[in-house]
Amino acid sequence: MTETSSKKASLHDVARAAGVSISTVSRAQAHPERLSAKTRDKVLAVTRELGYHPNIAARNLRLGHTKTLLAVMPNHKATSVSTITTEAQYGIGAQCRKQGYALNVVHMDETEATADHVLQLAYGGQASGLILMAEQPYELHGRRLQDCGLPIVSLSEDLTHLNIPSVVTSDRQSMMDAIDTLADLGHTSFYFISGPDNSYHSRQREAGVRSGLIRRFGSDTGLQKFRADFSVQSGIDAAAAYLALDDRPSAVICWADEAAIGFQSAILNAGLAIPDDLSLISFDGLTASRYMRPPICTFDQNMTDLGAQAAQLLIDMIDSGEPPKGASIEYPAKLFPGGSIAPI
Amino acid sequence: MTETSSKKASLHDVARAAGVSISTVSRAQAHPERLSAKTRDKVLAVTRELGYHPNIAARNLRLGHTKTLLAVMPNHKATSVSTITTEAQYGIGAQCRKQGYALNVVHMDETEATADHVLQLAYGGQASGLILMAEQPYELHGRRLQDCGLPIVSLSEDLTHLNIPSVVTSDRQSMMDAIDTLADLGHTSFYFISGPDNSYHSRQREAGVRSGLIRRFGSDTGLQKFRADFSVQSGIDAAAAYLALDDRPSAVICWADEAAIGFQSAILNAGLAIPDDLSLISFDGLTASRYMRPPICTFDQNMTDLGAQAAQLLIDMIDSGEPPKGASIEYPAKLFPGGSIAPI
DNA sequence: TTGTACGCGTTATCAG
DNA sequence: CTGATAACGCGTACAA
Numbered sequence: 001m002t003e004t005s006s007k008k009a010s011l012h013d014v015a016r017a018a019g020v021s022i023s024t025v026s027r028a029q030a031h032p033e034r035l036s037a038k039t040r041d042k043v044l045a046v047t048r049e050l051g052y053h054p055n056i057a058a059r060n061l062r063l064g065h066t067k068t069l070l071a072v073m074p075n076h077k078a079t080s081v082s083t084i085t086t087e088a089q090y091g092i093g094a095q096c097r098k099q100g101y102a103l104n105v106v107h108m109d110e111t112e113a114t115a116d117h118v119l120q121l122a123y124g125g126q127a128s129g130l131i132l133m134a135e136q137p138y139e140l141h142g143r144r145l146q147d148c149g150l151p152i153v154s155l156s157e158d159l160t161h162l163n164i165p166s167v168v169t170s171d172r173q174s175m176m177d178a179i180d181t182l183a184d185l186g187h188t189s190f191y192f193i194s195g196p197d198n199s200y201h202s203r204q205r206e207a208g209v210r211s212g213l214i215r216r217f218g219s220d221t222g223l224q225k226f227r228a229d230f231s232v233q234s235g236i237d238a239a240a241a242y243l244a245l246d247d248r249p250s251a252v253i254c255w256a257d258e259a260a261i262g263f264q265s266a267i268l269n270a271g272l273a274i275p276d277d278l279s280l281i282s283f284d285g286l287t288a289s290r291y292m293r294p295p296i297c298t299f300d301q302n303m304t305d306l307g308a309q310a311a312q313l314l315i316d317m318i319d320s321g322e323p324p325k326g327a328s329i330e331y332p333a334k335l336f337p338g339g340s341i342a343p344i
Numbered sequence: 345m346t347e348t349s350s351k352k353a354s355l356h357d358v359a360r361a362a363g364v365s366i367s368t369v370s371r372a373q374a375h376p377e378r379l380s381a382k383t384r385d386k387v388l389a390v391t392r393e394l395g396y397h398p399n400i401a402a403r404n405l406r407l408g409h410t411k412t413l414l415a416v417m418p419n420h421k422a423t424s425v426s427t428i429t430t431e432a433q434y435g436i437g438a439q440c441r442k443q444g445y446a447l448n449v450v451h452m453d454e455t456e457a458t459a460d461h462v463l464q465l466a467y468g469g470q471a472s473g474l475i476l477m478a479e480q481p482y483e484l485h486g487r488r489l490q491d492c493g494l495p496i497v498s499l500s501e502d503l504t505h506l507n508i509p510s511v512v513t514s515d516r517q518s519m520m521d522a523i524d525t526l527a528d529l530g531h532t533s534f535y536f537i538s539g540p541d542n543s544y545h546s547r548q549r550e551a552g553v554r555s556g557l558i559r560r561f562g563s564d565t566g567l568q569k570f571r572a573d574f575s576v577q578s579g580i581d582a583a584a585a586y587l588a589l590d591d592r593p594s595a596v597i598c599w600a601d602e603a604a605i606g607f608q609s610a611i612l613n614a615g616l617a618i619p620d621d622l623s624l625i626s627f628d629g630l631t632a633s634r635y636m637r638p639p640i641c642t643f644d645q646n647m648t649d650l651g652a653q654a655a656q657l658l659i660d661m662i663d664s665g666e667p668p669k670g671a672s673i674e675y676p677a678k679l680f681p682g683g684s685i686a687p688i
Numbered sequence: 689t690t691g692t693a694c695g696c697g698t699t700a701t702c703a704g
Numbered sequence: 705c706t707g708a709t710a711a712c713g714c715g716t717a718c719a720a
Contacts, residue, residue, distance in 0.1 A: 008493060010713060021691045026715060036689060056468035058713035061401055061696050076434045078648060081632040086430045090420045093451045097461045102470060105449045107437045117441045124400035126446060149352060232635055265635050288425040288632040291576055291605050304422060354697060365707045370699060380705060402697035405712050
């Protein structure tokens with residue numbers, strides 16, 4: 001109702017209007033019980049009347065904290081079907097909110113400007129902690145993100161060797177399980193669609209596949225491999241390469257759902273049947289994979305939980321001084337039993 | 345190299361170590377040309393040595409701005425295949441970065457705690473402007489988000505009647521075009537899968553369908569309708585309802601890709617063929633839709649551009665006082681020609 | 689119970 | 705060209 005004149009009201013304005021000192025107004029917010037009922041009511045009335053709300057930035061400065069987390073997320077390709085980062089961010093955001101933290105987000109890309117922006121945010125004291133999800137060098141002009149002096153938690157990439165607590169998925173273990181699952185169905189020949197060589201997840205998952213092969217068959221030398229990337233298109237390319245093979249493996253393991261979606265699509269378009277002609281198993285647990293025909297058998301990551309865990313871990317580090325308790329948390333991915341695998 | 349003792353260095357620390365006043369150190373950052381070469385080099389050297397970086401929060405407080413935008417995003421359902429909000433956020437983030445703004449994000453949900461959190465952020469002066477993408481009441485305990493005194497831009501929902509500049513897609517026009525496209529193929533009977541009654545986009549798109557019908561056929565009375573929602577599952581339900589019809593329309597228009605994906609999947613599972621037995625056209629332009637079999641014919645929104653536009657509009661409002669120039673910007677969605685439509 | 693004074697880390701103004 | 709000072713908006717000892 002009462003229209004405030006123009007600018008935002010400050011502690012000062014309220015104090016003057018209520019005929020008290022600014023500390024009294026301040027107390028009315030934080031420690032209402034320490035005021036006499038009379039002045040408290042008076043102050044609160046004026047507070048409402050003037051539409052006063054404390055300036056959180058100033059409060060944080062005074063209190064020496066920021067109550068803000070900075071999440072560094074991976075670049076989002078326009079042609080992506082992945083909801084991984086959205087889910088992760090949702091989990092992070094929900095946990096932040098519960099703990100009264102604000103969430104700053106920046107999506108990485110390859111430009112120096114972006115690297116500089118992140119560094120600026122981190123070194124500029126805009127946040128009290130960092131969640132790292134982007135696979136990036138985080139370095140510019142000799143300034144490294146890790147040296148910004150803030151607590152850091154890595155999400156989905158294991159960075160414990162850099163002394164950074166990490167919340168990760170069971171990349172390796174899941175892929176070992178994938179081999180067992182396929183082998184139990186009678187498969188003995190395997191085709192692996194990997195990601196880029198510099199991708200952490202790709203390397204982990206390939207290592208898992210090879211370990212699984214060695215554990216089950218004593219050797220991984222028979223593994224055939226195609227290098228794809230994050231895109232659906234690269235899965236289509238993988239299909240072309242697969243189809244050109246003289247002796248096609250009966251089981252295909254794909255490093256990520258995006259590529260698997262492209263792969264399956266191209267295979268079906270070529271007239272082959274899944275899982276009749278070949279079995280396909282993948283990793284990520286995208287909802288989109290569930291609605292392919294057939295639904296793609298894939299490892300579900302529950303990124304929302306992972307994100308929430310990472311945020312909580314970081315907030316614990318901020319609140320309790322510094323020492324990270326458990327170095328790293330691994331969340332097992334759960335196999336979603338799509339229709340893309342079958343006995344040979 | 346040089347390990348800083350423990351806490352972050354401040355202007356004061358550098359000044360003392362360099363034997364100058366704090367204003368000189370401050371100037372070395374902002375106006376280096378106003379210092380003598382000698383002192384500037386000295387100060388800069390000490391700055392580097394101590395690992396000093398200005399505290400942005402304090403600077404912003406002094407300068408009376410926040411250089412921060414707050415984006416209020418819709419709730420993300422765990423079972424979603426939509427990348428709309430991710431794309432929008434990416435566009436917003438990129439534009440913020442270019443303009444030196446930080447980006448605060450909060451995902452809405454139905455809880456009061458979240459509403460309170462958003463209100464707190466907005467009224468607390470944590471940001472200088474708001475981007476609204478969530479379809480929510482934004483109100484709690486009589487505090488309305490719109491009254492927080494900050495410039496606001498609506499993304500994807502037309503809020504110009506509330507005097508809020510809006511960046512929107514061509515919901516209505518596109519759906520009118522959809523009718524024409526289908527009618528040109530010979531279709532005369534239509535089935536519309538809507539969203540929830542309280543969804544802005546659903547209402548807009550239904551209005552577009554009906555307008556298109558009236559424009560082309562003089563009446564919309566023949567339109568059959570099923571109410572779905574944001575989920576893939578609701579599209580599956582729609583398929584069941586459609587299949588139960590005695591006289592099935594040959595053309596199906598779906599309000600959103602998520603539901604369309606479920607619908608198509610269920611239709612195919614039931615043994616019907618698309619587009620042989622029915623044509624399907626939808627809205628959203630999800631990448632996932634492109635890789636369905638057949639690819640779903642859908643209107644592509646380019647949310648990245650929309651997001652960037654919204655951010656820029658908001659920043660303009662912040663920088664240039666207040667007056668919003670153009671009330672609203674409409675981005676036409678482009679039809680992605682999937683294989684889900686055909687002549688009757 | 690309430691008011692005074694100071695400081696959080698900056699930057700801008702004004703002397704010198 | 706450089707330094708002292710005030711102020712941004714707030715919270716809290718300390719004193720009254």
